[in-house]
Amino acid sequence: MASGLPPLALDTTVVIPSFNSASYLASTLEACAAALSRTSWSAEVIVVDDGSTDATSEVVEEIARTFPFALRLMTQPNSGRFLARWAGIEAASGRNVLLLDSRVLLGPESLRHIESALDADPSRQIWNGHAVTDPAAPLVGHFWEVPVHVYWGDFLGNPRPVEVRADNFNRYPKGTGVFFVPREVLVDACLAVWPEKNAALASDDTKLIRHIAEAHPIQLDPGFWALYRPRTNARAFIRHSYGRGTFLVDSFGGTSRGWTAGLLGLAALPVAGVAALLGLSLSGMLPWAGWLAAGALVVGASPAVVAATRGCPRRGLGAYLAYLPLFVIPYWAGLIRGLRVHGSQLSVRKHARRTAVNGVGR
Structure with missing residues (x-):
């Protein structure tokens, strides 16, 4: 582990990068707390406000007063999701990190599913969430269902537990919107794929996950699922x-x-x-x-x-x-x-x- 990081005092740190997501955060954090409460883990949640111009900071500070786990707010100038996540990873004190996007609702039993799997087989350390598009989203929010079914319809048509590795990497959907990984592995991956130019224009998921998959199998399992709430208007879609x-x-x-x-x-x-x-x-x-x-x-x-x-x-x-x-x-x-x-x-x-x-x- 690289120096300069806090000690591993907790089981899990949830890192949530947020840019103008104030209207989503209350429900995102509520679902996160509900999923954490079904485990035996000690945990903290870090929300990184990536230069939002809405009430993100105020919303998080208000929720933190009654949140059942330690909830911290970090702020930074708008720098993109990669650097927002990195700020949270640097500050994390959990042995594991759950990357969670601000518009994603964790399934109630998703983290309990991981805990049970780890109890049975500690080697299954890295988990890519099975994200399901919110059926109540406006029509524009369902556009990407066609591209993902073209590439990954074999899995999406029949979700089942699989291991994503370097040799089958392109066969399965993947992303860091809901991704559970030991912090040491995540730090190593972030440093290995660190953006050479403008981080806001760099991939924040595929390169990082590919680097991890070259050394570690990644579990893709519908038992670890989340509801993805996509963009709700044409302007955001463009x-x-x-x-x-x-x-x-x-x-x-x-x-x-x-x-x-x-x-x-x-x-x-x-x-x-x-x-x-x-x-x-x-x-x-x-x-x-x-x-x-x-x-x-x-x-x-x-x-x-x-x-x-x-x-x-x-x-x-x-x-x-x-x-x-x-x-x-x-x-x-x-x-x-x-x-x-x-x-x-x-x-x-x-x-x-x-x-x-x-x-x-x-």
Whole structure:
């Protein structure tokens, strides 16, 4: 363990990064406390206010007065989720850390499920939560159900306990929105994938989890589940799509030749398509331009067809088809930004461990 961190005085620290999530925090913390209370663990909760402009700090301070576990508030200028989590990890005094997003509701028995599993087999130390989209979310919040069913429909259509490892990493859904891990392992992973440039534009989950999976099996188990409450309006959806385009490059750029080619192809294809469409139109070849436009629509809608065969809910299919026009341009623009910021990773994936970040290791 790197020096400069507090002693391991508790079983678990819950770290919740929060940016303008004041309206969600009361229910998030209530569900977290309920799940912790069903275990025998000693625990604390740290909320990191990442430069919010709403009442995040006031809400947490008020809840802390009656919260059944130690509840601490940390504040920092807006720096992105990676650095917000890192601030909480640095301050954590638990042997284990539960990363929990501010809009995620833990299942009541989720942590008890982990405790029972650890009692039976202490080697099963790392757990990726099975996140279920809130069925009551507005339609726009269900858009991503199509992409995730395209990639991970085999698991989502039949959730069951599996181990995520380096050799099957891309076969299963994963994320740090609800992620349980020994603090020492998490610190090592954070330092290994530390952002080289703007941390707010860096992946906050895939790279970190991939690094962990290279050395430790990760449990993905529907017994450890949580309800994910997605964005509730089109404006937030567009902003999120822009960010996900950038994170995609940082998450997968340089991991294989196929991914590198795919990322470059995704960046070039819309430009080539628009150029071809304009060229055909200006040349008076309007029927051909129409066929090209129709083909683009078919290609764009095809993921919904694939997702439908893999058990995607109808509401997710409807959300995808309804909001695809709002998704394409922001996501592509985010991808271009990602290639500009993280383009150096396309040829060489760097794994150098950072040993002197924010005072750690000094």
